[in-house]
Amino acid sequence: MTVILGQLFTGVSIGAVLLLIALGLALTFGQMNVINMAHGEFIMAGAYTTYVLQQTITDAGVSLLVAIPIAFAVAGAMGVLLEWALIRRLYTRPLDTLLVTWGVSLMLQQLARDIFGAPNVQTKAPDILTESTSLGGDVSIANSRLFILGLVVLAVVALTAALKLTPLGRRIRAVVQNRDLAAVSGIPTGSVDRLTFFIGSGLAGVAGVALTLLGPIGPTMGTNIIIDAFLVVVVGGIGQLKGSVIVAFTLGMLQAMVEYLTTLSVAKVIVFVAIVAFLQWRPQGLFTLRTRSLA
Amino acid sequence: MKALTEMNPRLRAWLGFGLGALVLFAAAPALLSDFRLSLLAKYLCFAIVAVGIGLAWGRGGLLTLGQGVFFGLGGYAMAMHLKLADAGPGNMPDFMELYGQLDELPAWWAPFANPAFALAATVLLPMLVAFGLGTLVFRRRVRGAYFAILSQALAAAMVILLIGQQGTTGGTNGLTDIDGFFGYDLDDPVNQRMVYFIIAAVLLGLLALTRQLMRSRYGELLVAVRDSEERVRFLGYNPANVKLVAYVVAAGMAGLAGALFVPAVGIISPALIGIVPSIEFVIGVAVGGRAALLGPVLGAVAVAWAKTALSERFPGTWTYLQGAMFVLVVAFLPGGLASLWGMVRRRRETPPAPAPVTGDQALIKEVAV
Numbered sequence: 213m214t215v216i217l218g219q220l221f222t223g224v225s226i227g228a229v230l231l232l233i234a235l236g237l238a239l240t241f242g243q244m245n246v247i248n249m250a251h252g253e254f255i256m257a258g259a260y261t262t263y264v265l266q267q268t269i270t271d272a273g274v275s276l277l278v279a280i281p282i283a284f285a286v287a288g289a290m291g292v293l294l295e296w297a298l299i300r301r302l303y304t305r306p307l308d309t310l311l312v313t314w315g316v317s318l319m320l321q322q323l324a325r326d327i328f329g330a331p332n333v334q335t336k337a338p339d340i341l342t343e344s345t346s347l348g349g350d351v352s353i354a355n356s357r358l359f360i361l362g363l364v365v366l367a368v369v370a371l372t373a374a375l376k377l378t379p380l381g382r383r384i385r386a387v388v389q390n391r392d393l394a395a396v397s398g399i400p401t402g403s404v405d406r407l408t409f410f411i412g413s414g415l416a417g418v419a420g421v422a423l424t425l426l427g428p429i430g431p432t433m434g435t436n437i438i439i440d441a442f443l444v445v446v447v448g449g450i451g452q453l454k455g456s457v458i459v460a461f462t463l464g465m466l467q468a469m470v471e472y473l474t475t476l477s478v479a480k481v482i483v484f485v486a487i488v489a490f491l492q493w494r495p496q497g498l499f500t501l502r503t504r505s506l507a
Numbered sequence: 508m509k510a511l512t513e514m515n516p517r518l519r520a521w522l523g524f525g526l527g528a529l530v531l532f533a534a535a536p537a538l539l540s541d542f543r544l545s546l547l548a549k550y551l552c553f554a555i556v557a558v559g560i561g562l563a564w565g566r567g568g569l570l571t572l573g574q575g576v577f578f579g580l581g582g583y584a585m586a587m588h589l590k591l592a593d594a595g596p597g598n599m600p601d602f603m604e605l606y607g608q609l610d611e612l613p614a615w616w617a618p619f620a621n622p623a624f625a626l627a628a629t630v631l632l633p634m635l636v637a638f639g640l641g642t643l644v645f646r647r648r649v650r651g652a653y654f655a656i657l658s659q660a661l662a663a664a665m666v667i668l669l670i671g672q673q674g675t676t677g678g679t680n681g682l683t684d685i686d687g688f689f690g691y692d693l694d695d696p697v698n699q700r701m702v703y704f705i706i707a708a709v710l711l712g713l714l715a716l717t718r719q720l721m722r723s724r725y726g727e728l729l730v731a732v733r734d735s736e737e738r739v740r741f742l743g744y745n746p747a748n749v750k751l752v753a754y755v756v757a758a759g760m761a762g763l764a765g766a767l768f769v770p771a772v773g774i775i776s777p778a779l780i781g782i783v784p785s786i787e788f789v790i791g792v793a794v795g796g797r798a799a800l801l802g803p804v805l806g807a808v809a810v811a812w813a814k815t816a817l818s819e820r821f822p823g824t825w826t827y828l829q830g831a832m833f834v835l836v837v838a839f840l841p842g843g844l845a846s847l848w849g850m851v852r853r854r855r856e857t858p859p860a861p862a863p864v865t866g867d868q869a870l871i872k873e874v875a876v
Contacts (some may be wrong), residue, residue: 247652298838306652307570308837311793314786315833322826435782439663442656477671484664488643488657495647 217351219468225357227464228364229426232419233437234444234456235367239412240291241442242450243388244405246299247306249313251441252434253320254290254413258283258420259429260328266335273338276421280363283417291413295406317434324431332428341425356425363422367415372453374411384408447487449497459498463487520718523801524711531707541696548703548771550811551710555764557792557807558710558717559757564789565797566721567753568733570651573658574761574788576665577633579780581762583669584632585769586682587616588625593687596620601684602677613675622689626766633762634755641754645747650736659782666781681776688770702770709767710804713760718800720756729753761788787814790829794836796845806843 233255240246262279269275294316302309341359344352375381383404386394395401423433444463448455463483471479491497535547556574563569590600603609619625640661644654669676677683691698720726731739732746739746769775778784788807795806810832818825836843 241652245652247656298834302838305841307568307655308841310570310652310655311786311789311837312834315830315837318830318833319827322823322830325826326823436663439656439660439782443660446653446656475671477667480667481664484660487660488640491649491653491657492643492647495649 214351215472219472220465221351221353221357223465223468224461225353225361225464226467227461228357228361229419229422229437230440230444230464231457231460232360232364232367232422233416234441234448234460235364235371235453236412236415236419237441237445238448238453238456239371239408239415241445242448242452242456243384243412244408245306245450246295246303246409247310247313247442248291248294248299248413249310249438250294250317250320251313251413251416252438253317253324254287254416255420255423255434255437256320256324256429256431257287257290258417259424259433260324260333260420261286261417262421262424263328263333263335263429271338272336273340276338276341276424279421280418283421284414285417287417287420288410288414291409291416292406294413295409299409300402300405321431321435328431330431332430332433334428335424337425359425360422363418367418368453368457371411371415375453380404380407443487445497447490447497449494449499452499455497455499524715527711527714531711532704535707536700536703541699544703545699545771546812546815547808548699548706549768550808551703551706552764552768552771553788553791553811554804554807555706555710555713555767556761556788557795557803558713559760559764560788560792561797561800561803562717562720562729563753563757564792565799565803566726566733567729567750569750569754569757570655570789571658571754571757572655572782572789573660573662573665573785574757575662575780575782575785576658577637577758577761578765578768578784578788579665579669579775579777580633580636581629581765582769582775582780583676583682583765584619584625584628584762585766586685586775587619588622589685589687589769590682591616591620592622592689593685600682602680602682603674606674609674616675629766630759630762633758633765637755637758638751641751642747645750645754648747659785662780662782662785666777669777677776679777681774681779682769683774683776685769685773693770693773699771702767706767706771709763713763714800714804721800725749725752787829790833790836792843794832794843796843798842799845802843802845 236254237248237251240248240251258279261283262276265279265282266272266275269278294313298312298316299309302312337356341356344354345358346352373381375384383394383399384407386397386399387401387404387408391401394404423429423437427433440463444456444460447463448457448459466486467479467483470482474482531551536544539547556578560571560574563571587600590602594600599609599612603612619628640657644657649657669681670678672678686693688698688702691701693699693702721729728739728744728749729752732744732749736746739749765775765780768779787810791807791810792803793806794810795804796802814825814829817828840846842849
């Protein structure tokens with residue numbers, strides 16, 4: 213029983229990290245249909261922001277909290293720059309966007325290597341986050357994982373509220389559902405796109421801050437995690453956040469369970485097969501926006 | 508020059524084919540040192556992959572970011588056979604002895620001792636995997652970016668699997684120290700030269716095959732599916748099957764390329780087939796011109812050559828350059844360098860002749876997911 217409970221928490225915490233990374237993608241890929249391969253490098257930018265801040269603010273707790281808004285702004289600004297310079301010219305060619313942003317991500321990785329050096333760097337976590345909380349019996353969970361879980365919940369709630377309640381959110385949803393109709397209704401679709409991209413990229417920065425608690429910071433840290441995050445959005449279905457939320461935690465659990473029964477490498481393959489099988493049942497993902505366009 | 512463009516296409520093809528054969532079989536071996544020639548052999552392997560990507564992506568609109576998987580399947584199948592042949596009958600390959608986790612050869616290794624099985628597997632295994640994934644994915648109309656991401660995830664999963672199963676796959680190191688090639692010693696420059704000739708011949712053969720495929724009714728259908736899948740469906744065709752053929756053929760080519768890569772370079776490892784090499788296959792195709800026949804070949808060779816020339820001395824600069832190449836070519840010259848040729852020609856002719864609808868023009872209007 214404790215083993216199952218333990219794996220359950222592992223699954224939840226894998227899912228939380230996955231969701232935090234996928235949340236930004238749910239906006240840029242899910243809402244705007246832009247495949248931004250440089251998203252992983254925005255995560256890296258957020259992580260390095262934390263590292264740089266810790267050089268000036270020595271108190272680990274304070275620098276971590278300060279890093280969250282600053283990383284959001286840094287990554288968001290990079291996202292806006294990318295959108296303005298390249299992506300807006302490519303809205304009709306999504307596959308080419310993928311390749312172009314891959315090129316950008318290569319350059320950003322090299323830039324990080326030139327600035328911070330090729331070896332990984334490490335930040336110091338505040339003491340409270342290095343401890344574990346006991347959940348009764350033998351089961352305990354690392355505080356850093358709890359912190360990330362809290363951060364994810366906060367981010368999802370804030371993002372949902374922003375999309376559902378604010379005028380900006382209303383505009384974003386309008387553009388997603390029918391770009392032309394939104395445009396003729398007087399919504400400046402171009403600046404709405406840019407703002408959406410700012411928020412989505414900013415969330416990548418926040419994810420980067422969270423990842424500093426789990427491992428080292430390196431130039432290529434974004435490359436591998438990004439694919440799992442893309443899969444979350446693909447399986448969750450574009451256009452809605454709840455699909456990504458459900459899928460992130462389900463995949464996290466599946467990964468943890470299969471990994472426990474077999475090995476990490478086999479688990480990856482089984483999860484991939486499960487995803488392809490799932491797409492047989494729902495090729496458009498778990499939730500889809502109903503539209504009149506040809507599917 | 509004008510005479511060249513107005514020539515009978517069949518004659519032009521034969522001329523081009525002859526010229527290619529002359530360069531590959533006469534000029535290159537005469538002019539290049541053994542070392543350079545073996546590098547060229549490696550680049551030509553990438554070019555074979557590129558021909559397949561040109562068919563699937565340029566003509567079919569299937570952006571496959573996981574060709575490394577098929578390259579790797581072919582490469583590992585070949586390397587497994589060569590390792591077993593090196594070890595001799597009844598013995599285990601050296602690395603298995605080294606790790607010492609196994610008492611006997613794993614059952615799935617055993618058939619690769621048979622050369623006919625191994626050779627068939629280098630092509631059929633990738634085609635089978637592509638058929639399986641392609642059937643599932645295309646039939647359910649998962650397409651565009653979704654397909655690209657899935658193909659990339661396949662590459663990621665494959666690499667993790669290979670590294671995880673170190674005892675039977677060699678892990679991160681891959682399969683190395685391959686000395687023999689069906690009884691020939693690969694350290695001998697003469698035999699290296701022979702491997703080069705085999706690779707060049709395979710490349711030329713596949714180019715001829717691809718040209719026929721592109722000019723056939725199937726080729727027209729493939730372009731039609733790329734440009735407007737729904738219309739093709741309404742005409743009564745099943746676009747899933749059309750795409751599946753292109754994907755499976757491309758996978759077979761990548762497998763063959765991987766199989767030839769092993770004797771040419773002497774190693775196959777996860778680092779050669781993962782996400783990054785898979786996407787590097789694509790950049791060569793994009794630079795050369797994805798929808799052209801020769802564009803992918805020349806692009807792949809040029810990019811691989813530039814990588815060798817630059818990355819050793821200026822690794823940082825090369826990464827920037829590679830990134831910039833992706834951005835500039837794909838964003839601003841989607842037809843690749845092959846389309847420059849057409850642009851120059853069109854500018855020179857006044858008034859412009861009504862150009863036939865080629866892939867290059869249709870590419871600009873590539874339709875979303």
